[in-house]
Amino acid sequence: MKFIRYAKNGESRIGVVEDQMVRAIEPAISDMVELIENYDRLRGEIRAVGESMPLDSLTIEAPIPAPRRNIFCVGKNYHAHAKEFSQSGFEAGAVAGAEVDDFPAVFTKPASCVVGTGDVVQLHGDVTQSVDYEIELALVIGKGGRNIPKARAYDHIWGYMIVNDVTARDRQKQHKQWFLGKALDTFCPMGPWIATADEVDPENLDLETRVNGEVRQQANTSDLIFDIPSLVETISAGLTLVPGDIIATGTPVGVGIGFKPPRFLKPGDTVRMSITGLGALENSFQ
Numbered sequence: 001m002k003f004i005r006y007a008k009n010g011e012s013r014i015g016v017v018e019d020q021m022v023r024a025i026e027p028a029i030s031d032m033v034e035l036i037e038n039y040d041r042l043r044g045e046i047r048a049v050g051e052s053m054p055l056d057s058l059t060i061e062a063p064i065p066a067p068r069r070n071i072f073c074v075g076k077n078y079h080a081h082a083k084e085f086s087q088s089g090f091e092a093g094a095v096a097g098a099e100v101d102d103f104p105a106v107f108t109k110p111a112s113c114v115v116g117t118g119d120v121v122q123l124h125g126d127v128t129q130s131v132d133y134e135i136e137l138a139l140v141i142g143k144g145g146r147n148i149p150k151a152r153a154y155d156h157i158w159g160y161m162i163v164n165d166v167t168a169r170d171r172q173k174q175h176k177q178w179f180l181g182k183a184l185d186t187f188c189p190m191g192p193w194i195a196t197a198d199e200v201d202p203e204n205l206d207l208e209t210r211v212n213g214e215v216r217q218q219a220n221t222s223d224l225i226f227d228i229p230s231l232v233e234t235i236s237a238g239l240t241l242v243p244g245d246i247i248a249t250g251t252p253v254g255v256g257i258g259f260k261p262p263r264f265l266k267p268g269d270t271v272r273m274s275i276t277g278l279g280a281l282e283n284s285f286q
Contacts, residue, residue: 269285
């Protein structure tokens, strides 16, 4: 099922998406994390009820609202992007000449980054002049755990969605680490919905980013350097993951710093991201 969080009459609600239409669910649940935590018990009871509402008629909210859960992100996790990043001059703390790391580069984004599809992303012109886009397949943890082995990683994943790991490249470079360039308010659009794991083949999904209608990124998740089970094993080593935690798996080639000169986002730009079966995440930048 595809679960979406939307606003109606001033209240957040959870619905299901079918053919670009949304219906409410029973039992009525307004908190996505509550749904994830109780999904095994409720899945046989959940049903769509009431009127069918066009997706584009609704105010869609981020599937997992701030500040409920952790957002883990992975850098340099597609082969072609690793190459473009290492040659861009914006890589922080990199070993000279190294394109592919021996271990995943993992960082976090704070809850203040989270917005939904249709929301405006702030360019923060007072602190950065180099805002970039990054489409990412994100997984949502459904079954918590620590020291999760690769062989059982998929058992812990509830679903998948799109994340735009918006980045201030100058801050990323200046501070010689990932966090400050990734952590500005509104820098983590996510959604538009979460598709449960039984509907998704995460190892064979097409990703596409368009900026003002121009295709910038096209790739398939089969090009991941560190696959999803490896990421779950690495991040959960000595660290307890809980239902609703998010892991964004990295972005493919075609980001703004890959162009010469770099093509950073400007006021009025629109970024539309799509992944097979996960809909489209679209935001304007101001």
